[in-house]
Amino acid sequence: MEKMYSYKGFEVTVKLESVRAVSNEFTYGPPVGYVAVVSICTADPRRPIGVPIRLVTEGHRVFGTVDDALTAGLSAAQRVIDDRVAP
Template sequence: MLFVSSSDTSAEQHLHSKAQGICSPHDMQRTYRYKGFEVSVDLEPVWESTGSAVPSLPIGFVANVSIAGKGMPNSLTLPIRVTNDNKKLFGTEAAALMAGFSAAQRLIDQTCLSD
């Protein structure tokens, strides 16, 4: 079971993740195509606050997912945040990317079936 939320990331976590500069931006975002939609999965690394100036590795990841129709400039949904069970972080980038894409596939399938 995945937890999906449309709430925004806290500014403090966002600034902290930008300041760390450990994870490459190229590794943190993927775009997939599924049934005529473009699915963008952007990973948000989360660090444990240590109070140290020494950079550390993230303790986990959250997947932020956006879905856009083919050729449409605006996303169809607000970015959704995907975490593991009970709002736990994903332990690896690969797990977060796959979970984000899987959540988008389910959302697209459910939306297309309800028409």
């Protein structure tokens, strides 16, 4: 899943990577969580700001829901942008 946001003249893309449990039979189970991969670009012209950021929870665990991962990804991008454009 991928979602794009606009924030203070920047484009933020939060892409989610599913993390799946592997059973003993080598088949994939349902997702056990998500890693958020955050990319920030200038809006016009479109240029990347740094490299994509991979996010997990503070306890180094994957996010349990799509909403948690998307919210954390957007929040992290907003902090990076605010630090970059702060006077």
